[in-house]
Amino acid sequence: MPSVENQQQLDIAAERAKCTFDPSQLTALFYGGEEKMQRFKAIEAMVDREPVFDRTDRYFLGRTERFKRALPMVKRYVELRNEHGLTPEEAAHFKVYIDDYIPVHLHESMFLPVLRSQASDEQLKVWGPHAENYHYIGCYAQTELGHGSALSRLETTATLDLITDQWVINSPTQSSAKFWIGTLGKMANHAVVQAKLIINGKDYGSHPFLVPLRSLKDHTPLPGVVIKDQGPKQGAISMDNGYARFNHVRIPRTNMLMRFSQVSADGVYSKPIHPKLAYGGMTAVRTTLINHSALSMARAVTIATRYSAVRRQGNVDLKTDLETQVLDYPAVQYRILPLLSHAFATIFSGYWMNDMYAQYNADITKGDTSLLKDVHVYSSGLKSYCTKLAADGIEEARRCLGGHGFSLFSGMIDFHRQFLATVTYEGENVLLTQQVSRYLLKLYKDVVRKPAMHLSAPSRYIVSLVDHGRFVQQRCAARSMAELYNPEIILKAFQHRAARLIIELAQAEKQGAQWSDLNLECMRLSKAHVQYIMIENFHNGLEKRYNTSSNPTSTQENLLEAVRSVYNLHVFYTLETELAEFLEDGYFSPEQASWCRQAVKDSLKAVRPNAVGFADCFGFTDKFLNSALGSYDGRAYERMAEMTEHEPLNQAGMTDERGVVWGYEEFLRPLIFGEVGAFKARKGESKL
C-alpha cells in the first residue's frame, strides 16, 4: 500500500487520467487569447527569474516588512518594463503575477488612466511623458474621511483666484481629509484630487485637479500639504493607502484636468457635453475588475479542487482500505464546483464587456456618446455582481479545505484579503445596483411611451412589458426536465424574472415610495438583470468558441461537452439560488422547481470527473498559487511540512540549538518551577 504522501500523487494522476478533454485547450480563454497567453507566459517566466519578486517567505512578513520588500520590487518592475518596452496590458499582467499590491499600483491603475482620459491633449503633451516615465508618481484622491460614495458631498475645495490665475486647494475640516488613497502615503509626488470647483462663490461640483504633493527634488511634502500613511488594513498590506490635508495649496489654473470641462482665465466655466463623461476612468477600472474576479475565482477553485482530490477523509472503501476523496462528497462539490462555473461565466462576460468598452472608446473619438450609458451601467452591474460572487465564493471554497484552509500556507487567504476591497472601491457594490436599476426603470418608462424605440440587446426583453396583460400570463414552457436544459427556455425565464422586478420597482415608485426606500428592490433587480446577461454571454461565448465545426473531431466534441457541463452547472445553481423569484408569480411550477434542483445534482455529477482538469486549465503556476494545498503535483502534506521550515518562530533567535524557545528562562521556567505563587481555588468567586 502506498504511503499517504504517495497516495496523494496517485490520486491527482488518476484524476488527470479520467479527464475527458485536454485542459490546455482552455487556458488561452483565461489569458485573453493564444497570442496574449504566449506573451504573458514569457512575463511570468521573467518575474520568476528575479529574486526580488520571490514570495517564499511572504506569508511571514508584517506590514512594515512587506512595504520595505515592495520598494525594490517597484524599482525592478519599472526597470524591466522600460527595458522590454512592455505595453500597458503586459505591464498590468506583470503586476498581477507579482501578486502583491506594490505601492505604485495606483499610479498605473488609476492616476494614469484618469490623466489619459480627462486631461486635454495639450495637458497630456506636458504631463504625459513625466507620468509615463515615473518622474511624476501619481495617485487618485477622491474619497474623504467624511464621504466616499456621495461625490456631491465632498468638502475639499478648489477656489479660483482670478488675480493670480491659480486654484486654491483647501481641506477645511477633518472630515474633508482625503483618506484611503492608494500610493499616497509614501510614494506619490502628484495626485489627481477631486475637489469642488468654486468660481466667484459659485459651486460647480466636484472636478479633477493635478496637485503636486511632494518635492521632485527630494520627495519632501510641499508647503501646505500634510500626508500620512493611514495605517493597517484587512489586505493590500504593502500598499501605502494614505491620508492628506491641503491648507490653501496654490496650483496654476491650468492644472484643472480640462478634457471635458474648462475654466478660462476670466473665470468662465464650460461644462462637459455629457455629465457622465468625466467618469470614463472608473468605467475602465470596473471593466478590469470583472476579469480580475474571474481569475480570483479560478485561483481559489484550482487550490480547492486539487486539495479536495488528494484529501481523503471519512468513509472507508473496504476493498482498498482507502478513505473517500473529499471531492466525492456532494456537499464539497456543491461548495466548490459552482465557483468554477461562475469563473467561466465571468470570463465570458468580461470578454463581452471589453468589446463594448473598446467600441465605446472608438465611438467617443468621433464624438459619439451613444454607448456611454450602456458601458457605464453594464460595467457597474457586472462589477457589483462579480466581485461579490468572487469574494463570497472564495471564502466558501476556503472553508471547504477544513482546518488547513485556515493556514496562510493554503494560499487561499493572502490574495482573498486583497480581493475583498474590490466590493467597496470603484463604486460600492450595493450603491451600483441603484444605478443599474434606475437605468432599467427609465428604459421601461420610455418603452411604454414609445414601444418602437431602439433598445440594445441586453435590455430588449423590456419590450415584453408593453403588453402587461400578456406578460403576467407568461409561464415557463418546459414540460420535462430535459426541456429545462433548452437555452432558450432558460434565457426566457431569466428575462421574465428581471422584467417582473422592473414592474415591481415601477409600481412601488408610482405608489409614492421614496427612492431611498427601494434599496432592496434595486439590489434584487440589478442582480436579476446581471444574472441574465451573464448566462446569455456564457451561452453565446461557448457556442461561438467551441461549437465551430459542422464536422467536429472527438477532441472538439469532448471539449464542447465539458464546457457545456460547466454552463449547465452555472445556470442551474444560479436558478436554484434564486428559485423563490421564479416561483412567486407562478412563472415556475413547483414541479419545474424540483427539476431545477435535480439538474444541479446532475450537473455536479457531470462536472466532477473533469474537476481537476478544469483546475489545470486555468494555467496557474505553482509559484503564483504559493499554496501548499493546491500545487500541481498534489503533494499537499509534504508541502505543508516544508513550508513550516520557513516560519520565523522555528529559526535561530526564537529557538536555540537544543530546540528551546526564546524567553524560556525568563517567562516559562518560573511557571514550570512554581516561582509565580500557588493557585488557590476559591469556590464561586475570585479574590478581586
Ligand SMILES: Cc1cc2nc3c(=O)[nH]c(=O)nc-3n(C[C@H](O)[C@H](O)[C@H](O)COP(=O)(O)OP(=O)(O)OC[C@H]3O[C@@H](n4cnc5c(N)ncnc54)[C@H](O)[C@@H]3O)c2cc1C
Ligand atoms: C483598499 C481600498 C482602496 C481604496 N483606494 C482608493 C483610492 O485610491 N482613491 C480613492 O479616492 N478612494 C479609494 N478608496 C475608497 C473607496 O472608493 C470608498 O471606500 C468607496 O467608494 C465607498 O465609499 P465609503 O467608504 O464612503 O462608503 P459609504 O458610502 O460610507 O458606505 C457605507 C455603507 O453605506 C451604504 N450606503 C451609502 N450611501 C448609500 C445610499 N445612498 N443608499 C444606500 N446605501 C448607502 C453603503 O452601501 C455601505 O454599506 C479605497 C477603499 C479601499 C477599501
